[in-house]
Amino acid sequence: MKSAQESFSLPTPGEMLRAADGKIDMKKLTASLGETPQIDANASDAASAHLLGICLADGFVSLYAKDAAKVKANGKVLLDIAKQLGADELITAEGKNIGTLVSSENWADAFTSADTFRTHLLQSLVRDGDKDLATIASASGWLRGFGLAAAEIAQSYQGETSRLLRQPELAKHLADRVRKLPDGVIVDSAKAADCLQQIATLCAVKQDADISKESVEKITAAAKEGLAALAGTPNKK
Numbered sequence: 001m002k003s004a005q006e007s008f009s010l011p012t013p014g015e016m017l018r019a020a021d022g023k024i025d026m027k028k029l030t031a032s033l034g035e036t037p038q039i040d041a042n043a044s045d046a047a048s049a050h051l052l053g054i055c056l057a058d059g060f061v062s063l064y065a066k067d068a069a070k071v072k073a074n075g076k077v078l079l080d081i082a083k084q085l086g087a088d089e090l091i092t093a094e095g096k097n098i099g100t101l102v103s104s105e106n107w108a109d110a111f112t113s114a115d116t117f118r119t120h121l122l123q124s125l126v127r128d129g130d131k132d133l134a135t136i137a138s139a140s141g142w143l144r145g146f147g148l149a150a151a152e153i154a155q156s157y158q159g160e161t162s163r164l165l166r167q168p169e170l171a172k173h174l175a176d177r178v179r180k181l182p183d184g185v186i187v188d189s190a191k192a193a194d195c196l197q198q199i200a201t202l203c204a205v206k207q208d209a210d211i212s213k214e215s216v217e218k219i220t221a222a223a224k225e226g227l228a229a230l231a232g233t234p235n236k237k
Contacts, residue, residue, distance in 0.1 A: 147223030
C-alpha cells in the first residue's frame, strides 16, 4: 500500500506561500501564529505528529515573513519532536542547518532546506512503518497553513486572492487518508475527515471562478475545527 506521500504529490506549505507572494500579508500571518507550541512529554506519538505538522507549517510562515526569532524558537520545538519520533542525525542536522542559514540571513537557501527537511522527515516516518503518523503530520500541517491563509483572505477579501484556496483534490485526498486511520489513533478522526471533505466541496469552483467570501469564511471555520479534531489524541505513550 502506498503512503500518503507516495500516492499523491503533496504541496509543501512553502509552495502555497510562494503562490501567495504579494497577495497575503505575511507579517500579519506570522503575528497570528501566537506563542510557539510546547511539547508534552506524556503525549502520544499521534499527538506529537499533530504538533509536528503545526510546527512545520508555522516554520514556513515565519520563514516567508523573515522573522528570525520565530523561526529559531519554532525550529527548536520541531527538532525536539523529530527526535522524539525517531528522526536520525542526518535529518536533524538538516533541521539545524535552517537556523544557521537564517542567522546569516540566507533566506532563499533556508526555504529550500526547510522543504528538504520536511520531505525527508515525513519519508523517514513512512520508512519506519509510521505512515499513520506521516498522514497526521501532513493533514495537520496542511490544515494549519491553509486555515491561516483562509482567515487572512476572508479578512481582506479579494476574489482573485480567494483562488489560492482552490485545492479540492488535495483536501479530498487528505480526507480519505485521515478516514483510513486505524481506530483509536485519533479520537476524532471521522470529524477531521469530514472537515477536510467540507473544505474540498467549498473550494471546488470552476477554474476561472472566485471562491465567495462566505465560502472562504466557512473554509476558515472548517480548517480550525478539523485541526482541533486531529489534536484529539490519547495523552499517553
